[in-house]
Amino acid sequence: MRVVLAEDLFLLRDGLVRLLQAHGFEIAAAVESGPELAAALAELDPDVAVVDVRLPPTHTDEGLQCALGARRQRPGLPVLVLSQHVEQLYARELLADGTGGVGYLLKDRVFDAEQFVDAVRRVAAGGTAMDPQVIQQLLARRSGDDRPLARLTPREREVLELMAQGRSNAAIAGKLVVTERAIAKHTANIFAKLGLEVSDDDNRRVLAVLAYLDHGR
């Protein structure tokens, strides 16, 4: 799997290259600035791009803008955005085109190599990987009032959180140490309580959840 990597800090870039190579990824390019990233994405046509939000020359959100631009050129181009902080605003912008294949993670998540590599693979396969912080913020925002979310059991909330991060039922079952069938039952309950369409597609599932969290006031 060919990866284009953009990160301006040498130490982190070097570490990410080694981490991804160790897990069998091929690094097509590892660049350190916005214009280089744009060029690499256009020329190399990678399977997935791993991009830092803040890149030179502007040191603002150049990386995010490059990724969004590349996805406009090539809809569905898988992009995993890494950031020193997570901001719902950016998560929404990434999810806005509804084509999936996006991820938005805190840089800290790299500490857990397995989880991080899993997220890269999920994004490359067209799924989503949203940082737990984004989801927690969204859920915290909703839980204050007596909306449908309040009717969820604690276990269902846990499942919803993992589902919104972009995980499959199998992965959620593994994480919560229960059977996949139990998770399927939970998800059906969640969808019923939230009034969401049931869908087998992982990606549409996440989009439905986020759409609910976004507009389901």
Next chain:
Amino acid sequence: MTTDTMNGNGRTTGRGIGLAAMRGLALALVSLPGAVLCFCLSLVSIALIPIGIGIVTTPYVLTGVRAFANSRRVLAAEWGGVRITPAYRPLPKDANPWARTFGMLRDPATWRDLRWLPVDMTAGFVTALLPAALLLYPLEGFALAIGLWRVFPDGYWYGFVPVTGQASAFGAAALGAVLLFLAHFLTPRLLGFHFRLTRAVLGSNQRELAERVRFLTETRRDAVDASAAELRRIERDLHDGAQARLVAVGMDLGTIEALLDKDPAQAKELIAQARKSSVEALSELRELVRGIHPPVLAERGLGDAVRALALRLPVATEVSVDLPGRAQAPVESAAYFAVSEVLANAVKHSGADRIWIDLHRADGMLRATVTDNGKGGAVIGAGSGLAGVERRLGTFDGVLAVSSPAGGPTMVTMEIPCA
């Protein structure tokens, strides 16, 4: 504040009177042609701005006017003890003629100069000439008495005395003596009056300036206090939080090194703990950075930073933004934290279930309005969060207005100049 008479203590000497008269004469002779020339050139130059020539010439002409006015300020201080503070706005050194011309024309001090010129060529001229005349005219009276009257066989009016012979010439001398006696009192005062007149027209409004200085001193003290407190908080947070955790990580790593061969299971446990500590240290640093300067503000500017803020509120919030370009970073930061504090207040105290935020920029003002449909009753006063917001805005000459009748709704408007 300033001494207005020639030699300060009010005692006038013969030499002082002569000096004042000579100075008055010199002033009158220089000020009339100087003021007329400056005034005409300025009028012509400004009139020529529409056809372009004025844009090139006006800065030079106005610089000349300033030099003329400044020379008078120097004389007022040296001869009259009257201090007139120049208050010209600085112009950038590399400004083009266009910017120089309009920069100078926008300066109120320029218009004070131009207003002063006609006053100087009339009232200023008279008040400068009078001290000299008051001293020189009596001399003519004495000269008539000594024999000058013979030159005028057909009679001559000295003041109100018709001089026709020696007798009436002595009358003229008597009048001269009276005038000279008056001059003793009046000459220095007249010259002082001239300089006070100059100050009244040319000087900037001292009271306004003093008031401004007082305000700036106060807001600067607030800003210094606030930033010192902020630094102490950051230092404490770093010391108690991230720094302590990193030390713990280091200690864990040391222990792991020792345990690696003896007890791999426990070493593995410690590795997990070290990783957890490092993640916690990072998240604490992140919070700290957000408190100092939110990353989204640095990356996207005020509009999106406030939108991001609204997304985190537990209350449904609508944000409308109309901000062309970005303001200076300190202004953006002040506006962000002010809005953030007002929002926190609204969420905590108003009991509202809807909030509207409106950000826009017009006429060099950044205006932020936060409205909620809560129960109202918010006041700016000691101890309320709004007083802190007001101080924060004060540093930037910003203002805060609160409309919050009991029963609601509450509307807080903040305005910061950001030219």
